[in-house]
Amino acid sequence: MQPDPMHRQQIAAAENYFRAGQTGRAEEVLRQIAASGTTVPKVFELLAYICGNRGQLEECEANLVRAAALPGCSPEAFFYLGKAQLQRGKPGSAVESLERSIALAGEFFEALHELGVAHAQLDEHERALQAFQRAEIKNRRSPVLLSNMGHSLSALQRHDEALRHYERVLALDPQQVETWTDRGDALAELGREPEALDSYDRALKLDPDHAPAWLHRANTLLSLRRHAEALESYEKASRLAPDTDYLRGYLLHLRMHVCRWDGWAGQVNDLLARVTAGERASTPFTLMAAPAPPAALLQCARTFAEDHYPARGDAVFSRPDGHRKIRVAYFSADFRNHATSQLMVRLFECQDRNRFEWFAFSLTRSRDDMSERVAGAFDHFVDVSSRSDADVAAMARAEGIDIAVDLHGFTQGYRPNIFAHRAAPIQVNFLGFPGSMGCDYIDYILADATLIHPDEYGHYAEKVVTLPGSYQPNDNTKAISPSAPTRESLNLPAGAFVFACFNNNYKITPDVFDVWMRLLLAVPGSVLWLLKCNDHARTALEAEARQRGVDPARIVWAEHSALPDHLARHAHADLFLDTFHYGAHTTCSDALWSGLPVLTLEGPTFASRVSASLLRAAGLPELVTGSVEQYEAAAKSLAESPQRLAGLRARLQAQRAEMPLFDSPRFARGIEAAFEAMWERWRNGLPPDHISIPEVAASAVD
Incomplete structure (x- = not known):
């Protein structure tokens, strides 16, 4: 249906006002025409552009939808409708609009690129890549296109190809901070962590306040077990962008890796409150070693899964x-x-x-x-x-x-x-x-x-x-080295009672460490044998011991070793003391296989009950306690009862082949x-x- 002459004149006037920047007058004329029941799509297209320029995306989209429903709607209108739908979180609708734009106008770069973006948002990265490749035929030198191609290639686990695309972006514009960060991510995925760190540092040299680069740098340092440096990078990211999703959980977890406990209880309580409220405050694993109740752990997992891994x-x-x-x-x-x-x-x-x-x-x-x-x-x-x-x-x-x-x-x-x-x-x-x-x-x-x-x-x-x-x-069939080291070679005192815990240091929390230090004070000449995960944790725990009146020399540090040798050195420990909130799992079964009794506190969560499960399957339920007081009393009693401990060790060694656990x-x-x-x-x-x-x-x- 063609507009009547009056409408043609009004539409032309509105277009002139619009081009002259007189959007208020243009909008007034256009709304009058729209109210008359016009079937001219141009009216709604122009209204949409005016709304879009003002940031009124909902009204912009509504006008473009009205235009798209009318005969003669332009391919540009379908294109801008697709862009508006993308901005409003509707990638499925955007795909339909962008494909109609391409069908009407033929393939053009902008629509093909946005089509790729829409498919990527739908996690359809193969289709996204196909659209991006068609766009690349139109323009091979678009940094944003090459960057988005890299993102889809990374999502498809094609990290080497993604790296090449990021490097093409940087060849065009070496000042692209985000691309240096993306390049670091690709290198990290390829196991080239030192190069990844260099790439993040290049990003930060260009923009020292780029929080994502600090965050990704921290993740890579953590994978390299450079915990203190990782914590510094997380803290820098937190100062720049304190509300970054999941950052609070990473910060707490890294502080636990290096056993920095100042303000620990308050941080845990704050994190739990945020997680319980449904905030994206912590990833599920980083919360697990904290004293989190089962309901909070479930809420944390639900929030994380819905955010990153919804059903497809x-x-x-x-x-x-x-x-x-x-x-x-x-x-x-x-x-x-x-x-x-x-x-x-x-x-x-x-x-x-x-x-x-x-x-x-x-x-x-x-x-x-x-x-x-x-x-x-x-x-x-x-x-x-x-x-x-x-x-x-x-x-x-x-x-x-x-x-x-x-x-x-x-x-x-x-x-x-x-x-x-x-x-x-x-x-x-x-x-x-x-x-x-x-x-x-x-x-x-x-x-x-x-x-x-x-x-x-x-x-x-x-x-x-x-x-x-x-x-x-x-x-x-797990092998134990036949040549056990001597106590002297392990830096263990010859006649000392040896409490041991070979759990990762991040599982050691202030509450269990308090108990361990009281045990050292109560059992003269005893030592605590811990796995050395990093030097910063060692320094921190020795300082914590000193604050509790215990000579730090009474903590002996075990280096990482091959599994058969690690199992063999268990012979020089007297009692394995479990941690509270994230207990021994593989480390517990290793100890029991080696003949070393394990004492545990059965907590309220899966992670805090594994040792209890293993001990019951090993026929040693008496080593499962139900409270901190029982745990501490049992540890002291066993340390003072060498015959009881010897009996437990003998049971383990004699029944190992028959017990259900093994x-x-x-x-x-x-x-x-x-x-x-x-x-x-x-x-x-x-x-x-x-x-x-x-x-x-x-x-x-x-």
């Missing part, structure tokens, strides 16, 4: 009959000489290949002797380190995986988006992350009766599968029974539910 749509799975093998896939970046594989390798070797088909999806290229051993235990060992999350999930679906097991949760190397894309109809959180992931697409968490009580199921987003005995697998085939049967129970529910059309595996299922051997 439900895949459709056909239900197979019951005559083929159940296909189970483990996903991890730690199929190497790492605590995860040290615990699980024997389980992998004991897996039943008659009823199951086993897959390992490796998220890292790193390989060593342990990798070869792990790979040999699987029917299929697949390196997916360079594949995107969506691709990995699609590969798993193509293989017909029934049960996908995430061995990371929210720990280093994690890639939850694989599971957000639904790799399998049944998805399981196991071992690597001692708590709920807060995701609706993770169906089950494997635990045991000690770790999660029935009245605590509400603190987990997953359904709880209760394994018999302990949830932790162990290697019953019965690898038994554990394999138990977890297989759990997998079968999950699979049967799904095959019968039933939703996930809490499952308890009886002892008989675990002890049965085909």
Whole structure:
């Protein structure tokens, strides 16, 4: 429908006012025409531009939507509608608008670039990259395009290609602070941390107040275990941008790594209040070593998962009959000489290949002797380190995986988006992350009766599968070096009672350290043997000991060593003292395998109960205490009762081969029974539910 002559004149006048900068007069005329019921899209386009220039995005979009619904709407209007929708967080609608603009006007750089941005916001990075590549044909020298291509390539795990794009940006404009930071991220992902640090420093030389560069620099320093430097960078980022998401949690966690406890209680309380209120204050793992209640840990995980890893749509799975093998896939970046594989390798070797088909999806290229051993235990060992999350999930679906097991949760190397894309109809959180992931697409968490009580199921987003005995697998072939070092070579006094704790230093908190220092004062000549994680923690803990009236020389420091040698030196400790809030996990089973009794305080969370679980499975429930007072009294009593300790050590050594904790085939049967129970529910059309595996299922051997 053509406008009548009067409207044509009014529209022309409004356009002239608009070009002359008289937007008020233009708007007045345009609104009069719009109120008359006009069908001229130009009226609403001009109104949209006026609103957009004033920052009134909602009204801008509404006018462009009205224009788009009318015949003769221009491709420019569809383009600006797409931009407005992107700005208003509607990337799906933006894709439709931008594609209509391109269909009307042909391919032009601006629309293709914004189309790529929209797909990237939808986490559709393959499609984003295709749009960006089409845009690149139009303009190969756009820094913003090349930068966005780098972001999508990084999201697709193609970090080497992303690096090349960032370097193309810097060749065009070496003053791009954000691109120096992005370049550092790509280098860090490629394991080139020193070069990454140099790239962050180049960014900070250009702009010393660029908070993201300080933050990413801190993350890289943390991966290099340069904890004090990492803390300095986090603190700098905090001063520049104190409300940066999750920064408060990183700060507390780094302070715990170097055992800086000034103001610790207040920081913990502030962090917990923010997490409980739903703020993006802490990542789930960084909160875990603090005295956080289960409800706060769940809220933290939910907030983090919803922010970074929302569900990416439900895949459709056909239900197979019951005559083929159940296909189970483990996903991890730690199929190497790492605590995860040290615990699980024997389980992998004991897996039943008659009823199951086993897959390992490796998220890292790193390989060593342990990798070869792990790979040999699987029917299929697949390196997916360079594949995107969506691709990995699609590969798993193509293989017909029934049960996908995430061995990371929210720990280093994690890639939850694989599971957000639904790799399998049944998805399981196991071992690597001692708590709920807060995701609706993770169906089950494997635990045991000690770790999660029935009245605590509400603190987990997953359904709880209760394994018999302990949830932790162990290697019953783990070697202990036959040549144990002497006490003298370990700097341990010859006749001293040795309290030991080989947990990471960040797990040591002021409350447990108070108890340890009182024990040293109460047990003459005793020493505390700790793992030295970094020099700053050592200096801080020695100062804390001095403040509590204890000679710092009574703390003896153990260096990191190869696992067989580390296990052998346990012979020179008398009692392993567990930490309170994030207790010993692998370190507890190492101690028990070596014959060293472990004393623990059973706390309220998964992470604080693992030692209790292991001790009960090892037949030593008397070493599980229920309060700080009981823990301290038991430690003192045992230190004064060498015969009791000798009896505990003798029980461990005599029963090690028979106890459930170290019965690898038994554990394999138990977890297989759990997998079968999950699979049967799904095959019968039933939703996930809490499952308890009886002892008989675990002890049965085909």
